[in-house]
Amino acid sequence: MAAHRQLHLNVNVLATGRHNAAWRHASTPKSVSDIQHFIDIAKVAERGTFDAIFFADHQALDDVAAFRPWHALDPSVLISAISQATTYIGLVATSSTTVEEPFHVARKVATIDHVSHGRAALNYVTSQQDSIARNFGYEHLPAHAERYRRATEFVEVVLKLWDSWSDDAVLADVQSGRYVDFQRVRPIAHKGEFFSVAGALNVPRPPQGRPVLVHAGDSSESRNIGARFADAIFTVQRTFDEARAFYQDYHARARGFGRTEPLPLILPGLYPVIAGTAAEARARKDEFDSLLDPTEELAKLAGRFNYKVERLVLDKPLPDDILDHILPTVNRGFLENLVREARREKLTLREVLGRNPIGGHRLIVGGPDEIADEIAYWFNNHAADGFNLNFDAYPSGLELFVEHVVPVLRRHGIFRREYTGTTLRDHLGLARPASHIRAREAELIHEAANRKEIIMTVINNPRTEPTETLSLATPATIAPGDLRAIALSGAELAVVDVREGDAYVAAGHISIAVELPLSELELKAYDLLPRRSVPLVVVDDDGASLAPLAARRLADIGYTDVRVLEGGLAGWQQAGFPLITGQHALSKALGEVVERRDHTPRITAEQLRARFAAGEDFVVLDTRPLEEFNYLSIPDGIAAPGAELLHRVFDAVPSPTTPIVVNCAGRTRAIIGAQALINAGVPNPIVSLENGTAAWLFAGLTPARGAAREAPRPSAEGLAKAKEAQQRLAKRFGISPLSPEALAGFRAEVETRTLYLFDIRTGEEFAAGHLAGSRHVPGGQLVQNTDRFVGSRQGRIVLVDDTDLVRATISASWLLQLGHNEVHVYPATPAELSETGSVAPLLPNLPQPAAAISPLALSRLVAGGGATVLDLDPIAPYHQVRRYIPGSLVARRATLPQRLTAVPGAGPIVLTSKDGALARLAAADLHGLTEREVRVLEGGTDAWIGAALGFHSGSGQPALDPSETVPPPQTLEQRRAYFDAYVAWGHTIGAELERDGLVQFRHYPE
Ligand SMILES: Cc1cc2nc3c(=O)[nH]c(=O)nc-3n(C[C@H](O)[C@H](O)[C@H](O)COP(=O)(O)O)c2cc1C
DSSP states (O other), X not given: OXXXXXXXXXXXXXXXXXXXXXXXXXXXXXXXXXXXXXXXXXXXXXXTTOSEEEEOOOOSOOGGGGTSOOSOSOHHHHHHHHHTTOSSOEEEEEEETTTSOHHHHHHHHHHHHHHTTSOEEEEEEOOOOHHHHTTTTOSSOOOHHHHHHHHHHHHXXXXXXXXXXXXXXXXXXXTTTEXXXXXXXXXOOEXXXXXXXXXXXXXXXXXXXXXXXXXXXXXXXXXXXXXXXXSEEEEOOOXXXXXXXXXXXXXXXXXXXXXXXXXXXXXXXXXXXXXXXXXXXXXXXXXXXTTSOHHHHHHHHHHHHTOOGGGOOTTSOOOTTTTTTOOTTSOHHHHHHHHHHHHHTTOXXXXXXXXXXXXXXXXXXXXXXXXXXXXXXXXXXXXXXXXXXXXXXXXXXXXXXXXXXXXXXXXXXXXOSSOSOSSHHHHHTOOOOOOSSXXXXXXXXXXXXXXXHHHHHHHHSXXXXXXXXXXXXXXXXXXXXXXXXXXXXXXXXXXXXXXXXXXIIIXXXXXXXXXXXXXXXXXXXXXXXXXXXSOEEEEOSSSSSSHHHHHHHXXXXXXXXXXXXXXXXXXXHHTTOOOXXXXXXXXXXXXXXXXXXXXOOEEOHHHHHHHHHTTOOOXXXXXXXXXXXXXXXXXXXXXXXXXXXXXXXXHXXXXXXXXXXXXXXXXXXXXXXXXXXXXXXXXXXXXXXXXXXXXXXXXXXXXXXXXXXXXXXXXXXXXXXXXXXXXXXXXXXXXXXXXXXXXXXXXXXXXXXXXXXXXXXXXXHHHHOBOTTOEEOOHHHHHHXXXXXXXXXXXXXXXXXXXXXXXXXXXXXXXHHTTOSOEEEEEOOTTTOOBOSOOOOOOOOOOOOSOEEOHHHHHHHHHTTOOEEEEOOOOXXXXXXXXXXXXXXXXXXXXXXXXXXXXXXXXXXXXXOXXXXXXXXXXXXXXXXXXXXXXXXXXXXXXXXXXXXXXXXXXXXXXXXXXGOOOOOOOHHHHHHHHHHHHHHHHHHHHHHHHHOSOOOOOOOO
């Protein structure tokens, strides 16, 4: 990077010149298609040590060609030719993301980068004229929003294609005869809304890694897509204040997308008319202007504004309603800037015509010092990092600038005296992005996939390229094969799936991945992944849409070893590796495997009903948490949640001959519960209710609602029996208590090995006294929803219990069967259980909201129709009823920045979530993205409800985006269909996991 900030100058070439009459002055009036003309311009710019020569584009022949040269030659072909006659100057060509294809453009620009030895840049624009559409098979261009959605995906694909080769993939090994090493070239397997591109690119990695990206546009959508991807921005501000505001807005947006220095370079257009002195410059301008027909120019201006030319009078000001008729396809930014300027300076139309109204960019006429001072002022005061310079006539205007202005800028110390590098990235002070394919690693894995010592080398040196060379905007990546090899090696590794909605459950996920939706990332990460240095792999659909941002956010909150899975799940599947579906799939799969393997006895709902009817003596024990049990259960059930089942069974069912039916909502907890009692040697006849409470409902039987009967805490006698059972389990599963010294040792190693310290007793016991640093997770839920609590499968799990260890041992027996390697039980003495109260989730520092609003103030604002409330709470589990602020809209944090323009109303946007934490994060994301005021409801929706301001409940809450709506409750038929699919899933999941091979359930024969 340059040691100090440097001015950047491009020459923006419009054939013979920006002035409409320039061609009438030129020595080569037909220069529009004369390559030598363009080469001459580039050489002058290179003599002036300009950064780049820039070509806009318009892929249609418009009427303007009747009076002046236009964008005739294809700019990419043009810069290719120019590259052969120059050495240093950067080469920027424009492509339209609306009508072109990303593969074609990525290939073309990569080719130019090779041909020019690293000087290519792509200016990606969305285009606006329908005359272009008609050359590509459409009547009109798509609407603005669609153009930008397409543009976003377009650039993503281009970047993926440029990144699809490692730097060293071309071997050209004459000895071995191998040309390209396909281990170092990766397909991109992109499937999106607009494009389906298999990849890889058929051009080797470009010399600049990624050629430079430039973007031109003005609207909020344009600023977002520029702030997200571009290295430099070509823009239109005509005054210093507008330019400074634009500059600041852009930087805020870029930071909002997780970017750090270098932020996009802001290069407004500027049209200097220059000569040796100010008087000569004015004379030059007058001379050019005299060749124009003012009536003709007036007609063009009227056309631009879609305004009746008869209503425009040359020596009068612009009419008041001149902005009212602009066609929606035209860029308003240019025209609004112009009108503001004319009104501010009280210009007549004739004067406006003298200021480049059609070209749009700011025109200044002056001598060398005047122009250099103006440029330096904007640059030094951060209204611009440089300029895209338009000259009245080429090459003469540029020659005058190079001769007179460039030396002044050099004297100011802001512009280079000579080139210090050879690539455009060098000129712009941009590092070359490292290859995303770590070739050596791929090679090692490939050659010795089964040799642990080599895999360990890779694991110990996970980055064969220094990460410092990667800008934060492009997190490190890992190839699917490498991820799999590390997972199989047994080294510690956490895979987090950051997709939103039900993609993880329904579309499928990597078997060892845990769910960490992007929206809730900061709220859940610390508890799920307590070790900040854990090797972390972030997964999304394609490796580009969510994962890079998630990786940056993880890095921001302290994680030090974060990589993105290359190609995401598409890449994973493309490499031949499977996905599994289902929520808490491993825990549920264990239930299925166990039922078949251990022949866990079961009865159907009908059989249970018959037993009820016959008045038989039996007890139904329900293993779910009380809240869920309370929502819906079987008549006469008794709650004995999770690990409490063994703890309390001897008191709940005193006679050893009374049959016990174990129940839950569906399948897993009933199977695991029943089998747990059997494994523990409980003498009673034990069965699980097949398909649990769901089966009861589907059989048309009446369930219980609001049931509250709980199995009593164990008596001394009950506990003695439970303790005997614990010893049987401990023996069979090889579980022995952890000593205090060993626990202290684990605590000392938390920087190198993850430690989960879970207290598996009841919430009340935990609150009354617990071990410092432990977290409360009921044992049953820990087994049933392990992926909610344990992000690293190779982490150490320590279950803290009373000294009897009944609940810890039964829970540990299942975690071991789930395949976790290091599961320990810790008998805490009463003296050690010294911390009291509940423990809130561990959170990073949350951003302070720009402005909070109290529930009362919000209620007043809403009553006056002055605010739009967005509710960011994710969809709650089935047994929790959603409560929300009347009139609020469901929104999702991860997609809100893109949906901002769809937020109704014009007043403040108020964000809420259950306790306000998620709303604060979302508010921080929106910083600089909207001109509307963004506020956060103090204390969130809970505070609103607590303030008795009225709430709605249920599923009727409307959504900002209909695809993110809270689903209505399922009908019985829908639930039955869902359940049938789940039962079918249970039949195949065991075999699928065997094929997958990343998770090994363990069997401990009696
Ligand atoms: C400075 C500037 C240069 C542009 N150059 C081109 C161009 O060369 N080719 C093109 O098709 N569109 C060009 N555009 C138009 C944009 O692609 C876009 O369609 C237009 O600005 C409207 O979108 P917006 O309202 O988001 O800015 C340019 C726009 C600006 C502001």
